[in-house]
Amino acid sequence: MKRFLDFLLSLFIFIISVPLTVTVGLLVKVKLGSPIIFKQKRPGLYGKPFYLYKFRTMTDQVGKDGKLLPDHQRLTPFGKFIRKYSLDELPQLINVIKGDISLVGPRPLLMEYLPLYTKEQARRHDVKPGITGWAQVNGRNAISWEDKFKFDVWYVEHQNLLIDLKILYLTFKKVLKSEGIEHKDHVSMPIFKGSINTHEKHSG
Numbered sequence: 001m002k003r004f005l006d007f008l009l010s011l012f013i014f015i016i017s018v019p020l021t022v023t024v025g026l027l028v029k030v031k032l033g034s035p036i037i038f039k040q041k042r043p044g045l046y047g048k049p050f051y052l053y054k055f056r057t058m059t060d061q062v063g064k065d066g067k068l069l070p071d072h073q074r075l076t077p078f079g080k081f082i083r084k085y086s087l088d089e090l091p092q093l094i095n096v097i098k099g100d101i102s103l104v105g106p107r108p109l110l111m112e113y114l115p116l117y118t119k120e121q122a123r124r125h126d127v128k129p130g131i132t133g134w135a136q137v138n139g140r141n142a143i144s145w146e147d148k149f150k151f152d153v154w155y156v157e158h159q160n161l162l163i164d165l166k167i168l169y170l171t172f173k174k175v176l177k178s179e180g181i182e183h184k185d186h187v188s189m190p191i192f193k194g195s196i197n198t199h200e201k202h203s204g
Contacts, residue, residue: 001161002102002161002164003099003102005161006096006099006102006103007096007097007099009103010093010096010097010103011097013093014093014094014097017090017093020087020090021090021091024055024082024087024088024090025055027078027082028055028056028078028082031076031078031079032056032057032058032059032076032078032079035056036055036056037053037054037055037056037091038053038054038055038056038057038088039051039052039053040052040054040110041111042108042109042110042111042129043108043109043111043113043114043125043129044100044101044108044125044128044129045125045126045127045128045129046125046126047114047125049111050095050100050101050108051100052092052095052100052101052108053091053092053094053095054088054089054091054092055082055087055088055089055090055091056079056088057075057076057078057079057080057082057083057088058071058074058075058076058079059074059076060074061073061074085175086175089131092131093131095131096131100128101128101129101130101131102127102128102129102130102131103130103131103132103164103168104130104131104132104133104159104163104164104167104168105127105128105129105130105133105155105159106124106125106127106129106130106133106134106135106152106155106156107129107130107132107133107135107136108129109192110192113192116192116193116194116195117149117194117195118195120149120153121149121152121153121195123152123153123156124149124152124153124156126156127155127156127159132167132168132171133151133152133155133167134151134152134154134155134163134167135147135148135149135151135152135155136167136171136174137167137170137171137174138151139151140174141189145189145192145195146195149195
């Protein structure tokens with residue numbers, strides 16, 4: 001049932017948002033150049049990898065060492081704007097239509113995080129990842145990694161249609177208010193280095 005509703009709703013949103021998607025894509029082309037789509041391998045259900053699509057929000061500026069500059073230096077005012085209203089995530093509707101992700105579920109993070117999760121945190125992969133989730137409507141990037149994962153696991157244990165509808169409604173409100181986009185001194189979230197190491201460090 002969830003897959004059926006995901007497909008119908010995401011296809012409907014995709015169709016009615018075509019003019020907006022094309023406009024944002026053209027602006028990305030003008031402001032940031034090609035490619036306009038940022039594609040990255042992410043873990044899906046049970047950690048199976050897939051390619052996530054988003055509109056590009058950063059430049060490819062590199063430092064004297066030839067390495068990419070930090071995110072906050074590559075994120076342009078235009079990039080900040082489309083992130084503020086989650087317009088960069090419009091291409092993810094294609095991921096939902098394809099069945100890679102759901103509209104609602106734990107956000108798909110980086111592949112290199114997989115071995116860093118505790119056994120409990122890894123349960124977030126027992127369901128399909130989503131464009132939005134319980135962690136996103138309870139703080140988004142303004143909360144710690146540990147709190148994010150607790151919200152993700154709570155969703156895994158309690159997911160149902162009513163909760164999904166509630167999350168979609170709360171997401172719409174969050175996007176309008178552009179809440180929780182940044183995390184303190186970072187443009188999104190700091191790199192996750194693992195809760196186990198953190199706990200060992202504190203206990204030692």
